Amino acid sequence: MTTGVRPQTTAIEDRCLFLEGLMLKQKIATVIAICWSLFQLFAVFYPSVFHITAHRAIHLCFALVLCALLFGDLLRSQTRLAKWMNGAFILAFIAGSLALTYHMLSNAERFEVRPYGMTTMDSVISVLGLILILEGTRRIIGWSLVLVAAFFILYGMYGDLIPGALGHGGGTFLDVSERLFYSADGVYGQILGISATIIFIYLLFGGFLLTLGGGEFFTDLSSALVGSTRGGAAKVAVLASAFFGSISGSAISNVVTTGTVTIPMMKRLGFKPEFAGAVEAVASSGGQILPPVMGATAFVLANMMGVSYMEVLVAAAVPAILYFVSLLFMVDFEAAKTGIKGIDKKDLPDVRDVMRRGWHFFVPFIVLIYLLLFIRWEAQKAGIYAIGSMVVMELIRRPSLETIKKLVEGLAVGARTAISVAIPCATIGIVVGIVLSTGLGLSFTTIVRSFAGDSTLSLLLIMMVGSLVIGMGVPTTAAYVMLAVLMVPVLIDGGVVPMAAHMFALYFGILSVVTPPVALAAYAAASISKGNPTVTGFIAFRLALAGFIIPFMFVYQPGLLMIGSTQEILLAVCSGFAGVICLGGVMQNYFFGRIHWGVRGILAIACIVLVTPEYDLVGFVLFVAVAILQIVKHRSARATEKLMAQG
Structure with a gap:
């Protein structure tokens, strides 16, 4: 009897220990996430306190530590041995992250004078940093971006073995790793700088909006506006996902947030599970091209081009509207073809009631647009004040301890979201560093131009395929930055208007999440709809086809981007x-x-x-x-x- 009971009791104890450890990790991660958000807010108001490299190093350190806590399990087993091994890995990962950050903080000014190669510790830390960043990226988004970065590292090492235009001097692994960590164009370069400043603030904006109920408000408002029309549930999904996707910056997180409401709603009306999932995936992906926030990519694009946010906002408006108009018509035609009616009005919220409960969620957007377009503040500072207006409005309307808890939760949610951007941006810094140090960008332009000849269409098709491949499984911002470095110069060299070239790269970097075989947003939606993932992916591709055509339209007709005479713009629209x-x-x-x-x-x-x-x-x-x-x-x-x- 005794021998039969002991193993079961031990298993229960191990399970309890596992759950206790999991809860402890979550609590620690929440505290660290809140500290990260507070640090970022402090850095906005007191930028002179931190050296530029120190700021980026601390930003990356927070991301790596949170990655270790939230994505750190080596073994899925719940035995004591697995628990101890997972704990050891987490501690090693955190210790390595702290060592990397300490070295960068201690030598930030030295690296400006003599970038790398002075001490053995420089070499050790650069190799350790590569391991941490690549492993962190793998745990967050999988192998796709890691393999791309590894390919570029190998290219940086063995370029002397490559004949022709793609060849270069090459170097040892230590040479490459030190160059990537201690030069201005590598891991701690401009790309991580954008993550540490602009992107984080707008992810924090989205975190506050989510925890304070903004997602529910925009879903209810969409239901009240179009829910009773033909196929209304699908139109609700389109509008709600467009609103929320513009702020979340992630198609997949948008799918799992709004999709849990809209997908079952569509299925109840009579839409097939695969179609319902595809609509949610396509709408969630398109939110990242919808002004005013565009998932923070608008500010990255403006930074990469060296233009004002106003120019990006104006250029992005009409193509984004076209994308969603196309999706709405496809949904409407599907509903008409299959005889699907709208939602009964008695089951829908009243517009006036919805606006009475949530009109204040428009205030931060009004503040943001006013500060960016009329006062012309920097994007980072405008974002902070937009967040501040949201907080003030919430405290005025609901001054309670519960509101304070939601605000603190917003700090944590924004920081947790930023993990999936900060570490991939550091990995993108590896790609950018290799491209700039080897002259690959110029060589790549020459080779692609030789393939395409004088045909703009051939050039665009090559860029489209390349963009879809590079963007597979990569977050939107990271995908766009890679494409801006590799692809955009080729388009501009081919005579494409710079704004059209950057928007072309942005669109196809986004569309990879609804393009089989790596249609991640569609697969996430299928997990909610319980439909066939492959079928959902192909339906999503069909519904998103406007997104494949619109970039060609604004390349040939820049009037769609508000570029040209009034007649050209009207004709293009x-x-x-x-x-x-x-x-x-x-x-x-x-x-x-x-x-x-x-x-x-x-x-x-x-x-x-x-x-x-x-x-x-x-x-x-x-x-x-x-x-x-x-x-x-x-x-x-x-x-x-x-x-x-x-x-």
Whole structure:
């Protein structure tokens, strides 16, 4: 009897120990996350206190320590041995992170005079740093970005073995690692600097908005506005995900946040699980191209281009609207084709009640836009004051201990979100450092131009495929930065307007999350909808097709980016709207009524010719003609059915 009871009791004790350890790690991580947010806020108001390298080193240290605590388990087993091994790994990871940070803080000024190679400790720390950053990146987002960085490290080492334009002098592993850590263009360079300043503040903005109830408010507002229309639940998903995705900065986190509400709602109305998941994935991905925040990428793009935030905001507005208009039409056509009605009005919130409860969530956006566009403050400072306005409004409306707890929770949520950006940005610093130190950027431009020849279309297609591959499994900001370094110079060298080139890279860096085979946002949505992940991915690709066409449109017609004369802008905008509506008809086989293959072919032709300014008038005429014929035909059919029913 005794021998039969002991193993079970031990297993229960081990389970309890595991849960206690897990809770302790979570509590410690929460405290550290709050400290990180407070440090970042302090650094905004007192930037002169920290050397620029010291600021970035501390920022990365917080991210690495939190990564060790939250993503640190080596073994999934809950035995005592596994628990001790996991604990040892966490301590080793944290100790290494602190050692790296101490070395950078102690020698920050020395590295400006003599960047690297002075001491043995420089070499040891640079190798340790590479291991920590690559392992942290692997634990957060998987192998994709790690393999890319490893490839570039090998390229930096063995460039002397490569013939032709891609060859360079090469170097030892220590040479490469020291160059990456102690030069201004490596790990602690501009990319990590953007994470430590602009991106963190806007992720903190999103953290406060989420914990204070902003996500629920925008979902309720979307339900009240469009929930009763045909296929209303899917339209609610589109609008709610657009609102929240603009702030969250992550398509996947947006899916798992808003999707838990909108996907079941769509399924209850009659949408298939795969379609419901695909709508949520595509809308969540598109939130990152929607002003005013664009998942903080707008500020990164402005920084990379050396232009004002206002220019990025104006350029991004119309293409983002086109993306969501296309998605809304596809959803509407699907609902009309399958006979799905809207949500009963009695089950929907009232617009006035929703606005009465949550109108104050618009205040931080108004403050943000005013400070950025009219006062022209720096993005970082404007973000802080926008957060401050949110906090003040919440304390005025609900002055309670519970509100204080939510504000503290917002500090933790924002910092936890920043882990998935800070460490990948450090890894991107590896890629950027190799590209700049080896001259790969110029060589890459020459080679791609030789493949594409004088054809702009060939160049764009090569860039599209390359962007989708590079962006697979990589967070949006990190994907865009890599593309801005590697791809954008090729486009600009090919004659593409700089703003169009950067926006082209941004779009295709985002679309990789809904493009099979690595459609991560679609797969996350499928886990909620319980639909087939592969089918969900391909439906998401179809629904997001406007996102693949719009970048070509604004390259050929920069008027979509508000660049050019008034006539060029108006023509481009009209062509854009006609083009995405035609695309919706082609993809859904429905255009103000069911269509046969001939009409579908005409719409496809119209969609294609509307991309280029030379033939867009022809495309617009085809669009108007088919729309009129379909509306007349549909109304006549309904009138006939009504007469037959009465007779």
